[in-house]
Amino acid sequence: MQHATESRPSGQILISEIDHDRLTGLARALLDRTPEVAEELLSEMDRAVIADAAAMPADVVRMGSTVAVSSEGGDIQRITLVYPGEADIAENRISVLTPMGTALIGAAIGQVVCWSSRDGRELSVTIEAVDTLTSGPQRI
Template identity: 50%
Template sequence: MPAVARNRSVPNIVVSEADCDRLTDLATASLERLPEVAEELLSEMERAKVVGEDSVPADVVRMGSTVTFSSDAGTDGEQHELTETLVYPADEDSDAHKLSVMTPVGAALIGLAVGQSISWTARDGRKHRLTVRKVS
Protein backbone atom coordinates (compact mmCIF):
# COMPACT_ATOMS: atom_id res chain seq x y z
CA MET A 1 0.00 0.00 0.00
CA PRO A 2 1.46 3.41 -0.92
CA ALA A 3 2.61 5.61 1.96
CA VAL A 4 0.59 8.49 0.59
CA ALA A 5 -2.94 7.43 -0.28
CA ARG A 6 -5.06 9.76 -2.38
CA ASN A 7 -8.79 10.09 -2.54
CA ARG A 8 -10.54 9.72 -5.90
CA SER A 9 -10.61 13.44 -6.65
CA VAL A 10 -7.08 14.70 -6.35
CA PRO A 11 -6.30 18.36 -6.95
CA ASN A 12 -4.39 19.44 -10.02
CA ILE A 13 -0.75 20.14 -9.27
CA VAL A 14 1.91 22.23 -11.03
CA VAL A 15 5.68 21.68 -10.92
CA SER A 16 8.58 23.27 -12.74
CA GLU A 17 10.54 21.27 -15.30
CA ALA A 18 13.63 21.45 -13.07
CA ASP A 19 11.76 20.22 -9.96
CA CYS A 20 10.10 17.45 -11.97
CA ASP A 21 13.44 16.23 -13.34
CA ARG A 22 15.21 16.32 -9.97
CA LEU A 23 12.31 14.76 -8.08
CA THR A 24 11.88 12.01 -10.66
CA ASP A 25 15.61 11.20 -10.38
CA LEU A 26 15.44 11.29 -6.56
CA ALA A 27 12.38 9.04 -6.41
CA THR A 28 13.85 6.58 -8.90
CA ALA A 29 17.06 6.38 -6.86
CA SER A 30 15.02 5.83 -3.67
CA LEU A 31 12.80 3.00 -4.91
CA GLU A 32 14.64 0.29 -2.97
CA ARG A 33 15.15 2.27 0.24
CA LEU A 34 11.80 4.10 0.49
CA PRO A 35 9.53 2.34 -2.02
CA GLU A 36 6.16 3.69 -0.88
CA VAL A 37 7.14 7.37 -0.83
CA ALA A 38 9.27 7.01 -3.97
CA GLU A 39 6.39 5.43 -5.89
CA GLU A 40 3.99 8.12 -4.71
CA LEU A 41 6.38 10.90 -5.70
CA LEU A 42 6.83 9.32 -9.14
CA SER A 43 3.05 9.12 -9.49
CA GLU A 44 2.73 12.78 -8.54
CA MET A 45 5.32 13.79 -11.13
CA GLU A 46 3.50 11.76 -13.80
CA ARG A 47 0.18 13.52 -13.15
CA ALA A 48 1.61 17.01 -12.62
CA LYS A 49 1.30 19.83 -15.10
CA VAL A 50 4.96 20.53 -15.85
CA VAL A 51 5.77 24.14 -16.74
CA GLY A 52 8.80 26.36 -17.15
CA GLU A 53 10.42 27.83 -14.03
CA ASP A 54 8.89 31.27 -14.63
CA SER A 55 5.42 29.82 -15.17
CA VAL A 56 4.95 28.27 -11.71
CA PRO A 57 2.38 30.45 -9.89
CA ALA A 58 3.67 32.13 -6.73
CA ASP A 59 1.07 30.37 -4.57
CA VAL A 60 2.22 26.84 -5.54
CA VAL A 61 4.40 24.68 -3.28
CA ARG A 62 7.74 23.95 -4.93
CA MET A 63 11.12 22.84 -3.68
CA GLY A 64 12.45 25.49 -1.29
CA SER A 65 9.00 26.96 -0.61
CA THR A 66 8.00 27.79 2.91
CA VAL A 67 4.45 26.54 3.26
CA THR A 68 1.88 27.00 6.00
CA PHE A 69 -0.69 24.23 6.05
CA SER A 70 -3.35 22.90 8.35
CA SER A 71 -3.53 19.20 8.99
CA ASP A 72 -5.73 17.01 11.10
CA ALA A 73 -4.03 15.00 13.79
CA GLY A 74 -5.44 11.73 12.54
CA THR A 75 -7.46 9.90 15.17
CA ASP A 76 -8.61 12.90 17.22
CA GLY A 77 -9.44 15.06 14.18
CA GLU A 78 -7.95 18.17 15.79
CA GLN A 79 -6.52 20.67 13.30
CA HIS A 80 -2.91 21.81 13.60
CA GLU A 81 -1.25 24.57 11.61
CA LEU A 82 2.36 24.00 10.62
CA THR A 83 4.91 26.07 8.72
CA GLU A 84 7.68 24.10 7.01
CA THR A 85 10.18 24.61 4.21
CA LEU A 86 10.08 21.82 1.61
CA VAL A 87 13.61 20.52 1.01
CA TYR A 88 15.58 17.63 -0.43
CA PRO A 89 16.43 14.82 2.04
CA ALA A 90 20.00 16.02 2.66
CA ASP A 91 18.66 19.35 3.95
CA GLU A 92 15.95 17.92 6.23
CA ASP A 93 16.05 19.42 9.74
CA SER A 94 13.00 19.13 11.97
CA ASP A 95 14.38 21.66 14.46
CA ALA A 96 14.63 24.24 11.66
CA HIS A 97 11.22 23.25 10.22
CA LYS A 98 12.75 21.85 7.03
CA LEU A 99 10.59 19.00 5.73
CA SER A 100 11.92 16.44 3.25
CA VAL A 101 9.98 15.86 0.05
CA MET A 102 10.79 12.16 0.63
CA THR A 103 8.33 11.97 3.54
CA PRO A 104 4.66 11.17 3.02
CA VAL A 105 3.54 14.71 3.91
CA GLY A 106 6.33 16.28 1.84
CA ALA A 107 5.34 14.25 -1.22
CA ALA A 108 1.71 15.24 -0.63
CA LEU A 109 2.54 18.97 -0.53
CA ILE A 110 4.57 19.30 -3.74
CA GLY A 111 2.70 21.17 -6.46
CA LEU A 112 -0.34 22.16 -4.38
CA ALA A 113 -1.63 25.73 -4.47
CA VAL A 114 -3.03 27.83 -1.64
CA GLY A 115 -6.51 26.59 -0.77
CA GLN A 116 -6.02 23.08 -2.15
CA SER A 117 -6.42 20.03 0.09
CA ILE A 118 -5.23 16.46 -0.20
CA SER A 119 -5.54 13.27 1.83
CA TRP A 120 -2.47 11.22 2.66
CA THR A 121 -1.53 8.25 4.80
CA ALA A 122 1.38 8.44 7.22
CA ARG A 123 3.98 5.69 7.55
CA ASP A 124 2.14 4.41 10.64
CA GLY A 125 -1.00 3.87 8.54
CA ARG A 126 -3.00 6.78 9.96
CA LYS A 127 -4.95 8.83 7.44
CA HIS A 128 -4.66 12.61 7.37
CA ARG A 129 -5.90 15.54 5.33
CA LEU A 130 -4.01 18.78 4.82
CA THR A 131 -4.88 22.14 3.32
CA VAL A 132 -2.32 24.65 2.05
CA ARG A 133 -2.85 28.06 3.68
CA LYS A 134 0.17 30.12 2.54
CA VAL A 135 3.21 29.71 0.29
CA SER A 136 6.29 31.93 0.26
Protein backbone atom coordinates (compact mmCIF):
# COMPACT_ATOMS: atom_id res chain seq x y z
CA MET A 1 0.00 0.00 0.00
CA GLN A 2 1.37 3.40 -0.94
CA HIS A 3 0.83 6.56 1.09
CA ALA A 4 1.06 10.12 -0.14
CA THR A 5 4.40 11.73 0.48
CA GLU A 6 4.78 14.95 2.38
CA SER A 7 7.49 17.53 2.68
CA ARG A 8 8.81 17.83 6.18
CA PRO A 9 7.48 20.98 7.82
CA SER A 10 10.11 23.16 9.43
CA GLY A 11 9.14 22.08 12.95
CA GLN A 12 8.79 18.34 12.43
CA ILE A 13 11.92 16.42 13.35
CA LEU A 14 12.27 13.62 15.89
CA ILE A 15 15.65 12.80 17.44
CA SER A 16 16.66 10.42 20.19
CA GLU A 17 18.17 12.06 23.25
CA ILE A 18 21.47 10.25 22.61
CA ASP A 19 21.69 11.41 18.97
CA HIS A 20 20.65 14.94 19.95
CA ASP A 21 23.41 15.20 22.58
CA ARG A 22 26.11 13.76 20.30
CA LEU A 23 25.10 15.80 17.25
CA THR A 24 24.82 19.04 19.22
CA GLY A 25 28.29 18.46 20.65
CA LEU A 26 29.69 17.64 17.22
CA ALA A 27 28.18 20.78 15.69
CA ARG A 28 29.49 23.00 18.51
CA ALA A 29 32.97 21.55 18.09
CA LEU A 30 32.89 22.46 14.39
CA LEU A 31 31.70 26.07 14.77
CA ASP A 32 35.20 27.55 14.29
CA ARG A 33 36.29 25.29 11.42
CA THR A 34 33.11 24.91 9.36
CA PRO A 35 30.54 27.37 10.66
CA GLU A 36 27.99 26.87 7.85
CA VAL A 37 27.87 23.10 8.36
CA ALA A 38 27.79 23.45 12.15
CA GLU A 39 25.05 26.08 12.09
CA GLU A 40 22.86 23.97 9.80
CA LEU A 41 23.13 20.97 12.11
CA LEU A 42 22.56 23.13 15.20
CA SER A 43 19.46 24.58 13.54
CA GLU A 44 18.12 21.05 13.04
CA MET A 45 18.86 20.16 16.65
CA ASP A 46 17.19 23.36 17.91
CA ARG A 47 13.90 22.45 16.24
CA ALA A 48 14.03 18.77 17.20
CA VAL A 49 11.51 16.99 19.35
CA ILE A 50 13.66 14.84 21.64
CA ALA A 51 12.57 11.31 22.51
CA ASP A 52 13.98 8.50 24.60
CA ALA A 53 15.91 6.13 22.33
CA ALA A 54 13.62 3.22 23.28
CA ALA A 55 10.57 5.27 22.26
CA MET A 56 11.83 6.19 18.79
CA PRO A 57 9.52 4.98 16.02
CA ALA A 58 11.15 2.46 13.68
CA ASP A 59 10.31 4.56 10.61
CA VAL A 60 12.38 7.60 11.68
CA VAL A 61 15.92 8.13 10.37
CA ARG A 62 18.51 8.17 13.13
CA MET A 63 22.26 7.76 13.27
CA GLY A 64 23.24 4.37 11.86
CA SER A 65 20.00 3.95 9.91
CA THR A 66 20.16 2.55 6.40
CA VAL A 67 17.68 4.51 4.33
CA ALA A 68 16.19 3.75 0.92
CA VAL A 69 15.51 7.03 -0.86
CA SER A 70 14.06 7.76 -4.28
CA SER A 71 14.88 10.72 -6.43
CA GLU A 72 12.49 12.54 -8.74
CA GLY A 73 13.43 10.16 -11.56
CA GLY A 74 12.37 7.18 -9.43
CA ASP A 75 15.86 5.78 -8.87
CA ILE A 76 16.20 4.10 -5.46
CA GLN A 77 19.44 4.46 -3.52
CA ARG A 78 20.32 2.88 -0.17
CA ILE A 79 22.53 4.95 2.11
CA THR A 80 23.60 4.66 5.72
CA LEU A 81 23.69 7.81 7.87
CA VAL A 82 26.91 7.90 9.90
CA TYR A 83 29.20 10.16 11.91
CA PRO A 84 32.00 11.84 9.91
CA GLY A 85 34.76 9.36 10.83
CA GLU A 86 32.65 6.47 9.50
CA ALA A 87 31.74 8.06 6.14
CA ASP A 88 32.69 6.19 2.97
CA ILE A 89 31.03 7.24 -0.25
CA ALA A 90 32.10 4.00 -1.98
CA GLU A 91 30.01 2.08 0.59
CA ASN A 92 27.12 4.62 0.55
CA ARG A 93 27.93 5.69 4.11
CA ILE A 94 26.93 9.37 4.20
CA SER A 95 28.10 11.73 6.96
CA VAL A 96 25.48 13.59 8.96
CA LEU A 97 27.61 16.67 8.27
CA THR A 98 26.78 16.61 4.55
CA PRO A 99 23.78 18.65 3.43
CA MET A 100 21.89 15.44 2.59
CA GLY A 101 22.82 13.80 5.89
CA THR A 102 21.66 16.81 7.90
CA ALA A 103 18.38 16.86 5.95
CA LEU A 104 17.72 13.15 6.59
CA ILE A 105 18.21 13.03 10.36
CA GLY A 106 14.86 12.81 12.14
CA ALA A 107 12.73 12.43 9.00
CA ALA A 108 10.31 9.50 8.52
CA ILE A 109 9.15 7.19 5.77
CA GLY A 110 7.06 8.98 3.16
CA GLN A 111 8.59 12.38 3.77
CA VAL A 112 10.36 14.39 1.12
CA VAL A 113 13.55 15.98 2.41
CA CYS A 114 15.10 18.94 0.62
CA TRP A 115 18.51 20.56 0.88
CA SER A 116 20.85 22.84 -1.00
CA SER A 117 23.97 21.16 -2.30
CA ARG A 118 27.29 22.84 -1.63
CA ASP A 119 27.28 24.05 -5.25
CA GLY A 120 23.88 25.71 -4.74
CA ARG A 121 21.54 23.18 -6.42
CA GLU A 122 18.22 22.41 -4.73
CA LEU A 123 17.92 18.64 -4.26
CA SER A 124 15.33 16.35 -2.71
CA VAL A 125 14.58 12.69 -2.09
CA THR A 126 11.62 10.75 -0.75
CA ILE A 127 12.27 8.36 2.12
CA GLU A 128 10.99 4.94 1.04
CA ALA A 129 12.32 2.69 3.83
CA VAL A 130 14.30 2.92 7.05
CA ASP A 131 16.28 0.06 8.53
CA THR A 132 17.71 0.72 12.00
CA LEU A 133 20.11 -1.37 14.00
CA THR A 134 17.37 -2.19 16.49
CA SER A 135 14.54 -3.16 14.16
CA GLY A 136 13.86 -4.52 10.72
CA PRO A 137 13.04 -2.45 7.64
CA GLN A 138 9.90 -0.34 7.65
CA ARG A 139 8.19 0.38 4.32
CA ILE A 140 5.36 2.49 2.99
